[in-house]
Amino acid sequence: MLETISFAQRQRLAYIDFCLLFKGAIYRQDLISKFEVGLSAGSRDFSLYKELAPSNLQYDAKEKRYFQTEGFVPLFEHDARKTLVKLANDISDGFDAIGDIQFPVESASSLNVPDIFVVAKLVQAIVNNKAVSVIYTSLSSGSNARELVPHSIVDNGQRWHVRAYDRKTSSFRDFVLTRISKVTLKATPDMSETVSNDIQWQRKISLELVPHPKNIQHPTAIELDYGMQNGVLKVPVRAAMAGYLLRRWNVDCTKHASLRTGEYQLWLRNQMLLTDIDNLAIAPGYIGEQTQYG
Known part of the structure; x- marks a missing residue:
């Protein structure tokens, strides 16, 4: 039956499905506001969704919203990687569930696909x-x-x-x-x-990254790569995330820029900033407290 209805209505049904799956509930007004449809059209969408998946939602008259049931089974297939990216960017349209436009973009983390x-x-x-x-x-x-x-x-x-x-x-x-x-x-x-x-999450720091002083012969190339100003790239980051960023960018975190292999093109100039930050066992060359990694 899904194949016989319009693309626009399938998108609205996918949004209902998305909200029930990831939020556990949805107000009728959520759908109306999101897609700028009338009250009657929104009501028809919920009626059709209930017809297609009668065991997926129940209406709470007191709270005036629909809740996910214990027997909920998604009506649409939601891609884990796309959904995580959309959640990270506060996008909750359910659009990937009905075949949105495919872009030629691949993720380096494609091997890690959560349930x-x-x-x-x-x-x-x-x-x-x-x-x-x-x-x-x-x-x-x-x-x-x-x-x-x-x-x-x-x-x-x-x-x-x-x-x-x-x-x-x-x-x-x-x-x-x-x-x-x-x-x-x-x-x-x-x-x-x-x-x-969460102190480490709430705390914001500014990492000062510069071309590696011992591994790079022509630092201007690195300055152009990273859009550095006056030879420095200042990166604001949550303290809890600092270790991940430093590892991902292969930033030498030693005090005297002592990591001499070619993959280290950047050096952390303000290394002393890391002394009271957790989760740095993964930062290249940094020697500090035990990681807070689960």
Whole structure:
């Protein structure tokens, strides 16, 4: 039946499906405002969606919105990589579910594709301010149950993580999405477990990157590559994300620019800035405290 309806209506149905999957609920007004349709048209869309997937949603008359049911099965196929990019950029149109325009763009992190239902549950927890119970498989301890309070999903350039408060260690950490399974929503967390108390996430720093003083013979080329001003590129970044950026760009983080192989074209000039930042075991050449990596 989906093939017989107009593309515009399929897009609206995909949006309903998207919101139910990733937010757990949707107001009728959300659809009307998003697509600038009338009340009657919006009502017809919800009626058609319920006809096509009667077990996917239920209406709460008190809250005046539709909620995802326990037996929810997506009506459309939502691509995990596209969805994560859209979530990261606050785009929630469900458009990829009905065949949006294909661009010749590939991602270097294409090998790391998380389970879409794991992502959906974590996004629901973030949007609705909930804790989650998960099974997490770590390199150090294998598979174990963890209780997390997630607040952000992060692309480190290689793979996707969720930033969350970990009740096991009483600290904020990063957890690789592909290592998470069996996500269950739990009660609202304490204020001490929420993003406002994630000091490393809230703190903003400015990394000063310069052409590597020992590996680069013609620094002007690097200055042009990175659009440096007066030979310096100042990069604002959350403290919690600094290690990922430095590794992704192969930035020499030693005090005296001592990494001499060719892949290190940049040097961190203000290396002393990292002394009180967690999660830097992955920063090239940096020797500091133990990483806070899940």
